[in-house]
Amino acid sequence: MSGGRALALRGVSKRFGTITAVDGVHLDVAAGEIHAIVGLNGAGKSTLMRIALGMQAPDTGEVEVLGDPLRHGECDAWARVGHLVEAPVPYPEPTARENVLVTARLRGFSRADAAIAASDAVSLLRLDAWADRRTHTLSSGNRQRVALAGALLGHPELLVLDEPANTLDPSGMVLVRSMLQDAAGRGCGILVSSHHFDEVARVADRITVVHAGRVVGSLQPGSADLEHAFFELVLAADEASDADDGGAPVSVHSRRSGDVAREERGA
Numbered sequence: 001m002s003g004g005r006a007l008a009l010r011g012v013s014k015r016f017g018t019i020t021a022v023d024g025v026h027l028d029v030a031a032g033e034i035h036a037i038v039g040l041n042g043a044g045k046s047t048l049m050r051i052a053l054g055m056q057a058p059d060t061g062e063v064e065v066l067g068d069p070l071r072h073g074e075c076d077a078w079a080r081v082g083h084l085v086e087a088p089v090p091y092p093e094p095t096a097r098e099n100v101l102v103t104a105r106l107r108g109f110s111r112a113d114a115a116i117a118a119s120d121a122v123s124l125l126r127l128d129a130w131a132d133r134r135t136h137t138l139s140s141g142n143r144q145r146v147a148l149a150g151a152l153l154g155h156p157e158l159l160v161l162d163e164p165a166n167t168l169d170p171s172g173m174v175l176v177r178s179m180l181q182d183a184a185g186r187g188c189g190i191l192v193s194s195h196h197f198d199e200v201a202r203v204a205d206r207i208t209v210v211h212a213g214r215v216v217g218s219l220q221p222g223s224a225d226l227e228h229a230f231f232e233l234v235l236a237a238d239e240a241s242d243a244d245d246g247g248a249p250v251s252v253h254s255r256r257s258g259d260v261a262r263e264e265r266g267a
């Protein structure tokens with residue numbers, strides 16, 4: 001790892017046709033750090049995570065994973081990276097345990113090590129009672145646990161998790177929180193997105209706000225009323241963007257988010 005850095009994105013941009021999903025983003029995750037990114041729907045969080053994981057190539061910019069530069073989606077570090085991006089889609093027919101086992105083999109574990117690691121991960125996620133059921137028969141929360149078990153296999157040094165607590169019940173949320181804290185305590189760097197400020201405030205060391213593809217500021221995890229501070233940043237970014245446009249009509253995107261922000265602060 002270079003300088004204790006688990007992940008580095010440098011000037012990363014990505015467009016889809018006329019949409020700028022990610023716009024010149026610089027972002028680091030230190031070893032042992034839980035770095036949360038928050039943003040409105042469509043802000044660019046998942047695209048950033050896909051780029052960090054080599055699932056999508058950036059148009060510009062550089063990515064470094066555990067000290068290795070990412071080139072055409074390839075790097076030497078993938079076996080040490082756990083991830084869950086967007087809706088987990090474990091294979092539907094195999095059992096929960098088989099799904100975790102397959103993930104372990106894909107992550108490069110030997111056959112024997114994969115069996116042990118999969119069994120540990122299934123237990124860690126409290127999936128023992130469901131482990132031998134076909135995955136498509138599980139509830140969405142338990143499918144999410146299967147995907148999380150795959151992400152947490154072994155002891156990853158970098159975790160990239162897109163809304164990991166999505167669909168989980170309160171006990172699952174507590175479990176995820178403690179697993180993230182344990183992983184960070186072992187030195188794992190964690191990039192995590194969430195829409196839940198309470199959840200983020202409890203685990204994150206650093207919170208970065210992404211809006212319209214850009215990093216527009218950060219929130220202090222311990223501070224009061226994160227939601228209010230978030231909308232202030234979003235509104236300020238929209239106003240700066242409108243000013244840059246020389247008073248031209250605001251975009252649908254910025255008008256919507258600006259209106260939400262104004263409503264949130266009671267203006």
Ligand SMILES: Nc1ncnc2c1ncn2[C@@H]1O[C@H](COP(=O)(O)OP(=O)(O)OP(=O)(O)O)[C@@H](O)[C@H]1O
Binds near residue numbers: 042045048
């Ligand atoms: N494959 C794609 N083709 C076209 N547009 C895309 C594609 N992927 C993402 N986008 C667009 O890029 C922007 C950012 O999307 P992204 O999924 O990264 O946002 P997000 O912050 O993860 O949103 P959410 O909170 O809703 O998950 C959106 O405008 C989205 O419609």
